[in-house]
Amino acid sequence: MQLVKIGALTMLLAPGAVFAASAFDGTWKFSVEHIQPSQKPFVLQLNHGEYTCVSCAVPSTQKADGAEHPLKGNPNADAGTVTVTDAHNVTLVLKLQGKVVDTFKYVISADGKSMTVEEINAYGAAPTSYKEQVTRVTDAPAGAHALSGSWGSAKLLSADGPGVLVTYGMSDDGFTMSSNGQSYEAKFDDKTYPVKDDPTKTVVNLKKVSDREVIETDSQKGKPVETYDMTVSADGKSLRIVDTVLHDHRVSTYVMSKTH
Numbered sequence: 001m002q003l004v005k006i007g008a009l010t011m012l013l014a015p016g017a018v019f020a021a022s023a024f025d026g027t028w029k030f031s032v033e034h035i036q037p038s039q040k041p042f043v044l045q046l047n048h049g050e051y052t053c054v055s056c057a058v059p060s061t062q063k064a065d066g067a068e069h070p071l072k073g074n075p076n077a078d079a080g081t082v083t084v085t086d087a088h089n090v091t092l093v094l095k096l097q098g099k100v101v102d103t104f105k106y107v108i109s110a111d112g113k114s115m116t117v118e119e120i121n122a123y124g125a126a127p128t129s130y131k132e133q134v135t136r137v138t139d140a141p142a143g144a145h146a147l148s149g150s151w152g153s154a155k156l157l158s159a160d161g162p163g164v165l166v167t168y169g170m171s172d173d174g175f176t177m178s179s180n181g182q183s184y185e186a187k188f189d190d191k192t193y194p195v196k197d198d199p200t201k202t203v204v205n206l207k208k209v210s211d212r213e214v215i216e217t218d219s220q221k222g223k224p225v226e227t228y229d230m231t232v233s234a235d236g237k238s239l240r241i242v243d244t245v246l247h248d249h250r251v252s253t254y255v256m257s258k259t260h
Contacts, residue, residue, distance in 0.1 A: 022170035023212045023232040027259045028239050030164045034255035037153035040248065041137045046145035051082040057225065057247040075200050075220040077101060090147050096199050108146045112136065115151060121163060123199060125181025128163030132156050175206045175214055192219060
């Protein structure tokens with residue numbers, strides 16, 4: 001899960017100029033208490049020694065033999081390893097350009113009705129970890145591993161690391177973001193701008209709806225993949241973000257608190 005981005009923001013002001021701070025200016029922190037995860041199930045399949053994320057934007061099947069195998073067409077990973085420890089534990093490791101960028105540990109309950117997903121997201125300068133509990137929606141096919149079937153998001157249990165912070169800044173004609181070693185500077189001109197130091201080569205388009213609302217659209221390989229509708233509260237203390245994954249319209253909503 002890729003939820004927020006982090007870092008430090010520096011703005012250079014012309015000598016003697018006076019600028020009013022925007023509602024977005026500052027650093028914001030994500031917390032697990034203020035998220036409504038998408039209720040749309042995600043679908044996994046582990047059967048006959050092969051693993052597939054059926055509901056992913058780029059579904060791909062790979063051998064679940066603990067060895068590294070190439071992944072094609074996925075902008076977020078070009079290789080993966082699936083290790084089946086036993087009937088209730090599976091680990092997925094994703095690499096991009098030789099670097100581990102994401103690790104998922106799936107732990108299925110003894111009755112098979114729930115599962116804990118532990119993610120270590122390493123796309124940024126330092127890892128950020130997330131822990132989520134999900135519940136089974138449909139059963140695994142006969143003979144398949146217990147990981148198989150569809151799962152619905154139930155509760156985000158924890159989120160730790162630099163990825164829980166993000167710094168934004170807004171001017172009359174543009175918007176900036178800095179988070180965990182990645183950043184962008186974009187204009188409100190209907191063009192796309194690169195996210196610096198992002199290994200997935202994501203580009204962003206920014207639309208200013210009002211002084212308190214901005215919509216960010218992320219694209220990969222020329223195709224829009226995700227939108228973030230960001231709105232600052234009237235008191236300026238919180239930032240509500242509606243995160244929509246476009247390929248299956250998976251919508252999550254979370255609120256960030258202003259730290260300074």
